[in-house]
Amino acid sequence: MNQLSLTRRDLLAAAAATPLLATVACQSVPIPAPTESNPARARPKAVPRHLIVLVSDDQSRIDMSGSGNPDCHTPNLDRLAQSGARFERGYVVVGVCKPSRSALxxxxxxxxxxxxxxxPVRDDVRTWCELLQPETCATGMIGKLNVKPVSKFRFEKWVAPKKVGDARAGDAIAEALRDMIRGFGERRMAIVVNLKDPHRPFREPLVDDDPATPIPHDPAKIHVPAKFADTPETRAELAHYHDFLWRLDRTIGSVLDVLDETGIARDTLLVMTSDNGRPFPFAKTTLYEAGINVPFLVRWPGVIEPGTRSDAFVSLVDLLPTALDMFGVDPQVPLDGHSLLPLLRGEVASVRERFVGEHTEHLKGLPNPSRSIRDTRFKYIRNYPAAEDFKSNVLEFSMTWNSWMKLAKDDPVLRERMLRFMRRPPQELYDLESDPDEMHDLAGDPAHATTLARLSAELDEWMRATKDPLSRA
Structure with a gap:
């Protein structure tokens, strides 16, 4: 396989160049009546009046009690999932916060x-705020923006993180959302609420005087993921992380209450997701499932059947196309994402047959690019040559990783796993059906050579079609 060795300057220069539904909701925005010249409008399609997107910070799909995680206590997220749809294959396009949000x-x-x-995003790229104009809908943001340049992301109303306890204070966030909704009055709305939990730093465990709460989580009772080394530091950080997930869930509950109190819940397409996966090794900043497979819960009263589970591939990159479809805005240029409204209305079974992830660089170290593609069973990862070992702030600020470094001196299995993480092989292949933790790389197994070649070719085709600068064409 011909590989490319690229510098950061090269990459920047190149970059610059299964129905879900019940009956149609009576609260949906009406579609214009059919005319003799357009009989296709004889059956109006449901369109939500409002869009609200809740984005947690560093949460993998598995980090909800409803996803089978025994350490999570997330009754409000579970309530949201039960009132709408849970997408098991919800993905970010990159497992890093800022480029992930830029894609959104x-x-x-x-x-x-x-x-x-x-x-920053390029000057010629039109953004959420530039496409959704005030005459179309009111745009609001609560919490961190985390994209650049700020001049291209001027929401009509923005409540900065410092006004809501660094976007971790549930009561303050709920009050800000309540005021924003009331301030927008009868207008249609597109509001993004960016929540800081469960992002690091993990300093002290949370404390609550109520004996019924699960915090602080007991490190001794935490389940350590299969890919992790079981050290006291790993358990301590996982316990803190689950404390923050519990606080996130309480905030979600407060937000759901506000939507009910203000009376807009029944008219709103509500999406809850995350910007990338959990802030641990083999997760955030990687293309492994724990890094890019995130919560994706969608509620649309009267349209989505409560308690729906879907295996359709959906992504944060689909949220702007969905908003444009809702509000009748033409993006004027092709987008990589797809409107999810046809999927949610049950008109199509999926919006894509496979999902592609990409990683190019992070805050630490030189570019360490990789691309991935997965279908309903297998995931293929292609790692491009890099000038140095993989680095990220997840490793630099992690007691977990540092404890593994010490343990690996006398543990050859762990040492090999960590070396493969820092010095990725050219190709990786995983059977997600039998190996959801991606423990067993099948890239060198002759029995899977055909699958590897097929997915490699499909990735090449996608990269050429989307003009990825790493395309071997």
Missing amino acids: YTGLYPHNNGAIGFV
Whole structure:
């Protein structure tokens, strides 16, 4: 396989160049009546009046009690899932916060919007705020923006993190949302609420005087993931992380209450997701499932059947196209994402047959690019040559990783696993059906050579079609 060895300057320069539904809700925005010249409008399609997107910070799909995690206590997230749809294959396009959020607000993969890492989107790329104008809908933001340049992301109303306890104070967030909804009055709304939990730093465990609460979580009772080394430091950080997940869930509950109190819940398409996976090794900043497979819960009263579970591939890159479809806005240029309204209305079974992830660079170290593609069973990862070992702030600020470094001196199995993480092989292949933790790389197994070649070719085709600068064409 011909590989490319690229510098950060090269990458920046290249970048610059299964129905879900019940009956139609009576509260949906009406579609214009049919005319003689357009009989297709004879059956109006449901369209939500409002869109609210809740984005947690560093949460993997598995980090909810409803996803089978025995350490999680997330009754409000479970309540939200039961009132709508839980998408098991919800993905971010990149497992890093800023480029992931840039993809959300542009509907484009990083190599197409320019934000391949912690750099701004290109000037010629139109964003959420530039496409959704005040005459179309009111746009609001609560919490951190975390995209650049700020001039291209001017929400009509923005409540900065410091006004809501660094976007961790549930009561303050709920009050800000209540005021925003009331301030927008009778207008249609597109509001994004960016929640800081369960992001690091993990300093002290949370404390609550109520004996019924699960915090602080007991490190001794935490279940350690299969890919992790079981050290006291690992258990302590996982316990703190689950404390923050519990606080996140309480905030979600407060937000759901506000939507009910203000009377807009029945008219709102509500999406809850995350910007990337959990802040641990083999997760955030990687293309492994724990890094890019995130919660994706969707509620649309009267349209989505409560308690629905779906295996359709959906992504944060689909949220802007969905908003544009809702509010009748033409993006004027092709987007990488797809409107989810046809899927949610049950008109199609899926919006894509496979999902592609990409990683190019992070805050630490030189570019360490990789691309991935997965179908309903297998995931293929292609790692491009890098000038140095993989680095990220997840490793630098992690007591977990540092404890593994010490243990690995006398544990050859752990040492090999960590070396493969820092010095990725050219190709990786995993059977997600039998190996959801991605423990067994099948890339060198002759029995899976055909699958590897097929997915490699499909990734090449996608990269050429989307003008990825790493395309071997």
